[in-house]
Amino acid sequence: MGQKHSISLNKHYTITDLLMDKRNVLDNRKYECSICLELLYNKQVFQCREGHYSWTDAITTSSKCPVCRVTVKSIEELSRNRFVEEEFAELQVVCPFLFSNILDITNIDERVLESDEKNGCKKIMKAGELEEHLKKCEHRYVNCLNSDCPVPVRSNETKQHAEHCDYSPLECIYCSNKFTTGSIEKHYLECQNIVLSCEQCCTKLKRSELSNHIDNECPNSIVFCKYKSTGCLGQFKRTNEATHLNEINHTVFMTKYICGLEKKLEESNVKNEEILKTLSSMLEQLKHNNSLLKKE
Structure with a gap:
């Protein structure tokens, strides 16, 4: 000040x-x-x-x-x-x-x-x-004790004004960065060092760690079965994953998935053969056209 x-x-x-x-x-x-x-x-x-x-x-x-x-x-x-x-x-x-x-x-x-x-x-x-x-x-009237404050203050009211001044300097108790009274509340909504509780399991951790915790660690987060790509649409708490895998026979999903891949592979092979035939025909036509040009 x-x-x-x-x-x-x-x-x-x-x-x-x-x-x-x-x-x-x-x-x-x-x-x-x-x-x-x-x-x-x-x-x-x-x-x-x-x-x-x-x-x-x-x-x-x-x-x-x-x-x-x-x-x-x-x-x-x-x-x-x-x-x-x-x-x-x-x-x-x-x-x-x-x-x-x-x-x-x-x-x-x-x-x-x-x-x-x-x-x-x-x-x-x-x-x-x-x-x-x-x-x-x-x-x-004097300048506020806070240099950035544009509000003129009566000399005998400077201390009282400073207590509520939006430009009073404050230090974030979580990250130690400097802010003002007017900006600290917004910072608290974003500060990565503030300790929060996971809404799923009540674990205490920093805001910067919360997203990874929910996505990869929280036992109460709802997750999809790891065989979702094969057709299993099961959803459950992460902590119940082992139970789900034991209760559901995923061989059926895997077999169906593999059969589907084989069918797609066969369809791709047929299309590839058709493309090769078309290219071969085009090549023969080009050769024929080239020979005609040479005769002329």
């Missing part, structure tokens, strides 16, 4: 999803970047000489303040607005691991986050404390 690695939440939520006082924050637009309209969370905020502010990357891609249109030639012409940064950092937020479907979001513009009241993180904190909290949150 490997170490637990937190699963990235990039693009699965925005800070807006976590704000406790979301409506007021969005309505007054105080913490909104004037260029990209994103909230100024965890960013360095700069303002133009007229006091309009944006976060660093946004304002450096624009040559003018989007509000007053004053020209901004370089970042050095702007002043840092630490007051807004610190004020935003004081806003109350919830942990994104409160939500049960935080990792299922594919379209962030159409998402509906669902609170997990039973297993989700209930902590409320300042926005400035969020990043540090995410690193150690006991409810954060």
Whole structure:
């Protein structure tokens, strides 16, 4: 089993999803970047000489303040607005691991986050404390301890999950080969070292030996008389073979069988003679045709 690695939440939520006082924050637009309209969370905020502010990357891609249109030639012409940064950092937020479907979001513009009241993180904190909290949150999603398992697991549930995980490693107690919880049952249906009972005689033996035992050894297996080819259709348990041979006079079957072979042999001889006559006739005809060709 490997170490637990937190699963990235990039693009699965925005800070807006976590704000406790979301409506007021969005309505007054105080913490909104004037260029990209994103909230100024965890960013360095700069303002133009007229006091309009944006976060660093946004304002450096624009040559003018989007509000007053004053020209901004370089970042050095702007002043840092630490007051807004610190004020935003004081806003109350919830942990994104409160939500049960935080990792299922594919379209962030159409998402509906669902609170997990039973297993989700209930902590409320300042926005400035969020990043540090995410690193150690006991409810954060991490990779399963089993490297092949694709299921994200909450950090405080990894052991419980591993007990039922289909990818937990297991060793077959019969052959010592390695499998997983999800595949071991199928293997047990095929493992050649599993000891089984013969249904006929209850003898214990490995699965790999069972077929040969039934076909050639089991005293209770039903077998045909060894003179079946001569016409005896007797069937009995292997252990009763001697009794059958003593009770039935197989000379009759053997005599009839031999007579049948002799008749077939005679029929074959007749057919062979006919074939030889036909071949001889064809040969004579070929010789005759050949002599005619030479005369021409």
